[in-house]
Amino acid sequence: MIGVQPPDYDPAGTEHATTLPVAGPETVRDYVRSLLRRHRGAFAVLIAVNATAVVASMVGPTLLGGLVQDLADGERELRLGRNISLFAVALVVQAFFVRMVRLRGAVLGERMLADLREDFLVRSVGLPPGVLERAGTGDLLARINTDVDRLSTAMREALPQMSIAVVWAGLLLGGLVVTAPPLALAIVVALPVLLGVCVWYFRRAPAGYRSEAAGYAAVAAALAETVDAGRTIEAHRLEERRIALSDQRVAEWTSWERYTLWLRSILIPAINFYHASLLAGVLLIGGWFVLEDWLTVGQLTTGALLTQLMVEPVGMILRWMDELQVARVSLARLVGVREIEEDAGDGSLAPGGRELLAERVRFGYLPDVDVLHDVSLDVAPGTRLALVGPSGAGKSTLGRLLAGIYGPRTGSVTLGGTRLSEMTAERVRERVALVNQEHHVFVGPLRDNLLLARTDASDAELWAALGAVDADDWVRGLPEGLDTEVGSGALSVTPARAQQIALARLVLADPHTLVLDEATSLLDPRAARHLERSLGRVLDGRTVIAIAHRLHTAHDADVIAVVEDGRITELGSHHELVASGGAYAALWRSWHG
Structure with missing residues (x-):
């Protein structure tokens, strides 16, 4: 069949930017089966109610066919009163049960959609932090918003309506075979054309819709990244490049939109x-059979009416099958998180000490492209280690490896002799915490934002944590203190104060090892210096790994590691490295003057 061809670019290319997979057919089928099992009682009731409505709808054609046959046979007493009464009763029964079908179908669809959303959310928050970090905002937002929206129609309408239509068509076909068996030939005659087009369509539709969804995710990613980094883009005059990238992503997405539209224009x-x-x-065929006396005119009338009734359920089946093609792709994207191991760690493993050791670590975000090369580092308990070096050298990546966010491609990172990659995320977070410049204030009371770190903390402990990060003064000035509503739609919190809230959570969590990545970057230098000194008293005795962009942090550290091109090139104290005259000494002179 000649027509619009699929776009030439790789539809999966937009997926390669993320680590969130798209589920295979078997995973999707398993999930659908599990979802249906949860609601099998509601499905059974829906089918029973629908069957009653369909049987009631067949009363009218049967009565009319009998009436036509009586007229053809010359009957003078047509018993119109009885027929009208039966038809009226059947019409009332049909109307009642059709309403019940719609109500039951809508409720069932909403419940399944709620289950799907909950399953996706629970599974997503249980994923390893490194997986979510690599996924990026575009793909996550597309799955949470767009794919759920696309599935909402399928769950609320398509799946219940498809079940209804299959039962409806099956009962009508059974009624046609019982009433006028020869007329079943008409269905067979018309079927090959429909089957041929459907086979052609459904061979192409899944890949088309999958690529369309991936294209939209790429558009969302490009726009989200552009908005998030708007000031950086303006500063580096990258507006034209970002616009060109967005135009390219939109063009690729719309090309797949046109392709799937063309498929529907054939179907x-x-x-x-x-x-x-x-x-x-x-x-x-029925007229020919009547002329040959193989069929009565009453049977033809009933059969023609039943056939006319069959148009709607067949149309529903095909229409909702098209909708389900879109839904299947979205479902595969949502269920894809089930193919990621939630946590491969052993819950029984616990470190035997506090020494943090990285041995010959290699790591990269892309296959065969390493960011860190044979990095080895021994951090003794209670050590204050500063990681310094130029931007892009691999400092933040190393910090995330030491915090257990990522696992090394080769080599090992151990805490107290136990590999972080073999421990559960909960075990790691109890002992090692990462704080960076990206902080989130959740909608709700300030108290709840703090209790995320430790749910059993008392008010006295909350105030102590706020005092440790120099935040108690402005919190006491809030209208309702700890009970003040903050976040989107409530009291707006400045980035600097959000950073203080995050650091207060850190104090409450009380881990023995901290990885601080620009944890005070949103504060002005004087406030940041004061806060770091306050935190220094609170964090005394803990292991602190600070990714230092302000070199006064490095100056106060016990040990400084200089990271360049993914390798540690210098290691020592501030005075030792300044005296050696290497890369750190040059950084210190340029920063200190």
């Missing part, structure tokens, strides 16, 4: 042709 006329040919076939 829908084929469905309409099937409906017309079905009724025409029944009338032509």
